[in-house]
Amino acid sequence: MSDQNPSSSPSYDALRAELREIEVFGSVAALLSWDQETMMPANGTSLRAEQAALIGQVVHDRRTSEKFGDLLSRCETDAELSADPAIAANLREVRRAFDQAVLIPTSLVRQFAETTTHAQRAWRDSRERSDFSSFAPWLEKIVALTRSKSECLARPGTVDPYDPLLDEYEPGARTADVVEVFRDLRARLAPLIRAVAGADRRPEDRIHSIRIPVPRQIEFNVKIARHVGFDFDAGRLDTSTHPFCQGVGPGDTRLTTRYREDDFFDALSSTLHEAGHGMYEQGLPKERFPGEPLSEPVSLGIHESQSRMWENFVGRSAPFWEWALPAAQEAFGDLLKGIDTEEVYGAMNIVEPGLIRVDSDEATYNLHIMLRFDLERALLSGELPVSDLPGAWNERMKADLGLNVPDDRRGCLQDVHWSMGAIGYFPTYTLGNLYAAQFWAQIQQQLPSLDERMAAGDFGELLGWLRGEIHQHGRRFPAPDLCQRVTGKPLSALPFMRYLEAKVGAVYGI
């Protein structure tokens, strides 16, 4: 087995050395990106664009070099190497990435990195002023570059120009499959949301307006992240406008959250979400397989399944609050006086259509994703001109969620993704919810005393399960195979809907 002494093949050793160096360059890019979101002054944008473009080019050149290709081919023809399942999985994934990377010219990689760095700055300004017209030219550029990328990556048999983009974030997923899963989901989700709107009972939500000073919240959020299992010797928790997790490399995982003085539950949800991503990063076997696919996350959908599990399946559960509410009351004293677990549980599970994706509940969240998935495919195909995006967005919000969008800031300018060139990314959020639910159903069967443990503040059993079943494998199994292996079934919307119907049904008495 390859774990201790992976190979005596000089070609494989040389390939691994290349992968390791590429990883180090990648970690520099990751750190620059973290800095851009948290620390960089506004006037640093131009230099950052050059830095990002240059690093992007170096990484791309290394990943597509003749030397790299030769080494890979030599390893693939070595029967002894392919006989080892771990090495075979590594080679399969290195080949996949290589075959894709060589299809994209370096000039496009550079242009993409430069354009998106500037576009993010432009997006930030236009969002602040709620002025779509100043972001529109950048989005036009990004859609055009994305179209070129999709054309470069298309292979014989690619039926949908969205396929190669989706594949970047969710390897192996096809647009047609996502359309089908989303259709099933919508068919059961829409009636549930309608039933909630017509329910007589509605949970009290005064907990969402309790004011707690931010410095005290920071202390508490760090405590919670540490308690559920995020390792602060190998990571940090900082503040940013949009919470995120950046895996820099082995021993260095950066989380951010955001604080609202008038709603401490908001920061806590974000912290649990990002800590879920962070614990996945920390659980990947990065030291054992440095730079190799076996140490990388499977897909964004699986990544998101980990964050949504901690945020929702744990963080919006009654057992969690049995432990967390007394802990919060100890930290905040009188500020949380007179609140009980039942009230927090009800308030954490209110279902109500809202304008902002990241603030939305577990049910309506997925409608936000479907809207973005449909609109970005229409942008890509050219069916929807960029200038018509705000109108199309507002129409869909009205149709799907019954809401009027008062301005673009709370409409099509709310998310950073398109300014980053991340078209193809959104569906992975809902896939993450579905994976999380399917894993959770399995966890409930395998860990029958989990609720009691969580209520006692013991999250080690759950994290241990995730480490063993998911984290330690890295990219060894593609997402659909991992799902089958862990749950015995292919991904479906059913476990998610069962979970949601049971919970929402109980909270609203429907």
Ligand code: ZN
């Ligand atoms: Zn996430």
